[in-house]
Amino acid sequence: MPDNGAALALYRRHGFVDTGEPGDPLPDGRGRELVLAKTVRRPFEADGLPGFPPSAQPRSNNRYVVSMFPYPSGDLHMGHAEAYSISDAIARYLRLKGHNVLAAIGWDSFGLPAENAAFKRNLSPRDWTYDNIEVQAEGFRRLGMSFDWRTRLHTSDPEYYRWNQWLFLKLYERGLAYRATAPVNWCPNDRTVLANEQVVQGRCERCGAVVGQRDLTQWFFRITRYAQRLLDDMDQLGGWPEDVLTMQRNWIGRSAGAYVDFPIEGTGQTVRVFTTRPETLYGATFLVVADTELAGRAAVNPVNGERIPVHAADHVVSDYGTGASIDTGGRPVDCGPLTGRTVAQARDAVVRDLERTGSGTAAVIYRLRDWLISRQRYWGTPIPMVHCPACGVVPVPEDQLPVTLPESGFELRPGSGEPPLATARDWVSVPCPRCGGPARRDVDTMDTFVDSSWYFLRYPDPAYDRGPFNPEGIARWLPVDDYIGGKEHAILHLLYARFITKVLHDLGMLPFDEPFRRLTNQGQVIMAGKSMSKSLGNLVDLQDQIARFGPDAVRVTMLFAGPPEDDIDWATVSPAGAVKWLARVRRLAGEVGLARSDGAGPDGAGVGSVAARSAVHRLVDGIDRLMDQRRFNVAIARMMELTTLLRRELDHAGGVADRVVREGVEALCRMLSCVAPFSAEDAWAALGNEQSVVEAGWPEVDPALLAVAEVTCVVQVDGKVRARLAVPVDIGAEELRSRALAADRIVDELNGRPPRRVVVRPPTLVNLIR
RNA sequence: GCCCCUGUAGACCAACGGCAGAGUCGAUGGACUCAAAAUCCAUUCAGUGUGGGUUCGAAUCCCACCGGGGGCACCA
Numbered sequence: 001m002p003d004n005g006a007a008l009a010l011y012r013r014h015g016f017v018d019t020g021e022p023g024d025p026l027p028d029g030r031g032r033e034l035v036l037a038k039t040v041r042r043p044f045e046a047d048g049l050p051g052f053p054p055s056a057q058p059r060s061n062n063r064y065v066v067s068m069f070p071y072p073s074g075d076l077h078m079g080h081a082e083a084y085s086i087s088d089a090i091a092r093y094l095r096l097k098g099h100n101v102l103a104a105i106g107w108d109s110f111g112l113p114a115e116n117a118a119f120k121r122n123l124s125p126r127d128w129t130y131d132n133i134e135v136q137a138e139g140f141r142r143l144g145m146s147f148d149w150r151t152r153l154h155t156s157d158p159e160y161y162r163w164n165q166w167l168f169l170k171l172y173e174r175g176l177a178y179r180a181t182a183p184v185n186w187c188p189n190d191r192t193v194l195a196n197e198q199v200v201q202g203r204c205e206r207c208g209a210v211v212g213q214r215d216l217t218q219w220f221f222r223i224t225r226y227a228q229r230l231l232d233d234m235d236q237l238g239g240w241p242e243d244v245l246t247m248q249r250n251w252i253g254r255s256a257g258a259y260v261d262f263p264i265e266g267t268g269q270t271v272r273v274f275t276t277r278p279e280t281l282y283g284a285t286f287l288v289v290a291d292t293e294l295a296g297r298a299a300v301n302p303v304n305g306e307r308i309p310v311h312a313a314d315h316v317v318s319d320y321g322t323g324a325s326i327d328t329g330g331r332p333v334d335c336g337p338l339t340g341r342t343v344a345q346a347r348d349a350v351v352r353d354l355e356r357t358g359s360g361t362a363a364v365i366y367r368l369r370d371w372l373i374s375r376q377r378y379w380g381t382p383i384p385m386v387h388c389p390a391c392g393v394v395p396v397p398e399d400q401l402p403v404t405l406p407e408s409g410f411e412l413r414p415g416s417g418e419p420p421l422a423t424a425r426d427w428v429s430v431p432c433p434r435c436g437g438p439a440r441r442d443v444d445t446m447d448t449f450v451d452s453s454w455y456f457l458r459y460p461d462p463a464y465d466r467g468p469f470n471p472e473g474i475a476r477w478l479p480v481d482d483y484i485g486g487k488e489h490a491i492l493h494l495l496y497a498r499f500i501t502k503v504l505h506d507l508g509m510l511p512f513d514e515p516f517r518r519l520t521n522q523g524q525v526i527m528a529g530k531s532m533s534k535s536l537g538n539l540v541d542l543q544d545q546i547a548r549f550g551p552d553a554v555r556v557t558m559l560f561a562g563p564p565e566d567d568i569d570w571a572t573v574s575p576a577g578a579v580k581w582l583a584r585v586r587r588l589a590g591e592v593g594l595a596r597s598d599g600a601g602p603d604g605a606g607v608g609s610v611a612a613r614s615a616v617h618r619l620v621d622g623i624d625r626l627m628d629q630r631r632f633n634v635a636i637a638r639m640m641e642l643t644t645l646l647r648r649e650l651d652h653a654g655g656v657a658d659r660v661v662r663e664g665v666e667a668l669c670r671m672l673s674c675v676a677p678f679s680a681e682d683a684w685a686a687l688g689n690e691q692s693v694v695e696a697g698w699p700e701v702d703p704a705l706l707a708v709a710e711v712t713c714v715v716q717v718d719g720k721v722r723a724r725l726a727v728p729v730d731i732g733a734e735e736l737r738s739r740a741l742a743a744d745r746i747v748d749e750l751n752g753r754p755p756r757r758v759v760v761r762p763p764t765l766v767n768l769i770r
Numbered sequence: 771g772c773c774c775c776u777g778u779a780g781a782c783c784a785a786c787g788g789c790a791g792a793g794u795c796g797a798u799g800g801a802c803u804c805a806a807a808a809u810c811c812a813u814u815c816a817g818u819g820u821g822g823g824u825u826c827g828a829a830u831c832c833c834a835c836c837g838g839g840g841g842c843a844c845c846a
Contacts (some may be wrong), residue, residue: 246774247841255845275846288846313844325846367845487840560794562783565775567839572782574795580809581794587809634784637793644793651810714789719827721789759826765788769826 162402253367380445
């Protein structure tokens with residue numbers, strides 16, 4: 001624990017005791033949050049779960065919960081705590097509801113930060129990465145995350161990335177991986193390729209030199225071939241937030257229109273233009289091209305033979321559409337022979353005409369670009385290709401995978417401008433798989449988005465060695481029921497994962513073609529309006545918060561702050577408030593548990609009130625629905641309400657031995673275990689239970705108790721409340737109408753004049769309009 | 771510039787088109803205490819960004835504007 005006297009005092013006042021490591025003896029038996037870690041861990045680390053590894057469990061009762069896996073940049077931070085508090089609440093809820101749940105964890109452990117850190121501190125990217133993973137794994141245990149640790153995988157393990165290479169070969173076989181020239185950021189001073197995030201305002205992040213562009217031949221995945229399916233299959237994504245779907249739709253950017261060829265006078269050349277508005281071609285005023293070569297000449301409009309000028313402008317992007325555009329001056333359809341037709345008719349007519357004369361064709365284009373996967377980096381998956389002077393580009397045979405990274409004998413930041421792997425001379429030289437002659441390995445590594453586009457398929461059996469994933473595991477768990485992650489991955493990661501899933505589906509390896517049924521976004525944790533990040537400084541330290549308030553209070557604070565997708569400003573929330581609530585629950589459970597062990601509460605005493613019992617059951621039912629809707633903030637508010645209700649009932653009605661109170665406290669502990677596992681476990685044990693609360697199941701609701709016999713009906717006059725009536729819930733419209741009209745206050749109000757209109761909405765509302 | 775989301779007490783957030791308040795924090799008062807802390811109880815405060823519209827009835831649906839957040843962008 002950090003030296004923080006005042007906070008620690010608060011923590012102790014609420015009954016928490018710093019008992020050190022789990023397993024240490026209890027000093028006084030009151031608070032034992034930290035000790036309880038061992039209780040909470042047990043079912044998920046040692047005993048195993050039904051249906052894991054893949055067995056005969058039916059898919060129908062299995063639930064697969066995945067949070068976007070972490071990058072091991074250091075210790076866990078506030079953002080991790082939020083994301084995994086959400087996924088853990090879902091996993092624990094589903095377990096209580098009787099599902100077999102696979103809650104997976106792994107690490108996205110390739111990537112540039114490892115290389116940067118290694119270079120700066122002169123150590124190996126591998127050591128830095130795996131040390132951080134251990135720190136994070138321990139952090140997750142401290143937070144009480146109920147992962148099944150047997151899913152654990154690291155994308156930087158050769159056993160994992162060999163399947164990236166396998167995947168690459170499959171895409172290559174199907175014509176979905178190809179080489180093309182593309183520009184990269186190039187720092188002339190460091191003589192190295194830079195990632196976009198290493199370019200700050202056009203300058204190299206490290207040395208400040210102006211970054212230029214350099215053309216390199218690189219590998220691409222042909223995601224554009226799947227553009228239409230990626231768009232169409234969004235119909236299946238009813239469990240996704242609408243705004244994420246909108247973002248993906250915009251990113252794909254489908255445009256339907258036509259290509260039109262404009263002959264350029266005096267050159268014999270034509271310029272091809274894409275337009276979404278072919279019906280406006282009659283009004284074309286000038287042509288705009290990206291390159292300056294043609295400018296100043298005249299183009300001939302193929303629809304009417306008019307001569308129009310050609311301008312050059314740099315706003316025309318050469319790699320979108322055709323690199324040329326047409327300005328129609330916004331002139332309307334009623335030009336030339338199109339007058340009087342609808343836009344759709346005019347469009348069809350123009351396109352037909354263009355196709356007939358051979359000067360154009362209907363076309364659909366997409367904003368989406370192919371996926372450039374080559375990285376001139378070390379800490380990534382080597383691209384499994386060999387360049388042979390005789391045979392050209394040759395794939396590494398599958399049985400020679402994995403192509404492992406060299407451990408030594410290379411430069412991480414070569415001054416020559418080569419990629420790091422190019423300096424691993426021994427590693428690079430390889431006999432050509434085809435002719436056996438001397439050849440060179442591809443010296444680039446893959447974009448880490450490749451790693452993350454299929455990892456969720458491997459979790460059910462991460463040691464599987466006969467393919468990228470175990471088909472039985474797929475049959476038992478996939479697709480992912482609940483996927484949780486930040487909106488910063490709304491486009492690229494999710495689009496790539498959808499793409500790769502479709503490719504694997506087309507390879508006959510997956511029975512589905514959308515990987516994630518339901519997506520929950522979490523917002524960011526910010527501090528006093530400022531976002532936290534490595535570069536800006538982590539304004540709030542997770543470990544410090546845990547030390548001050550305990551893991552449960554941190555989790556509850558995260559979930560209670562608002563809807564999951566909203567940002568949390570840590571300056572506006574109160575972990576101390578969460579501590580108080582958890583302590584209240586524990587006191588309740590302690591008092592009720594003590595009553596039993598003391599033998600207090602003689603039989604027949606404290607049978608409890610029906611009204612209180614009904615209220616408890618209604619709350620449980622409501623919390624169930626709220627959890628199901630992932631509305632944790634409201635669910636927790638209801639749990640707090642239940643806590644208050646039970647306290648009142650205990651103090652002023654039934655007492656400690658009251659059956660309703662006991663039933664309510666037990667239900668509360670079970671539900672609480674979704675969001676505050678340590679405290680719930682503690683309170684559950686205090687009630688005298690031997691088994692873990694996670695095995696207790698979700699509290700049963702008696703439907704008979706949900707019904708309320710009597711409700712308050714509001715009687716309005718001209719929309720203003722004038723009277724309230726206690727009425728039976730099943731009251732009929734006619735009966736309610738006459739009772740409302742007979743109410744004293746209403747009789748006075750109407751003063752003998754009958755209302756013009758009466759709106760009756762049984763059983764809660766009557767509105768009289770004068 | 772285009773698209774999406776969002777504006778509710780001092781703060782964070784609730785509210786099937788039907789009584790604006792479930793919950794939390796803060797503040798205030800009380801109980802307990804020699805006193806304080808902790809605990810318990812109670813109270814306070816908004817008419818829902820602004821202006822229109824639809825409706826018997828609008829925080830909720832529609833339109834416009836203003837503020838905040840996000841996505842795309844000289845994208846044809």
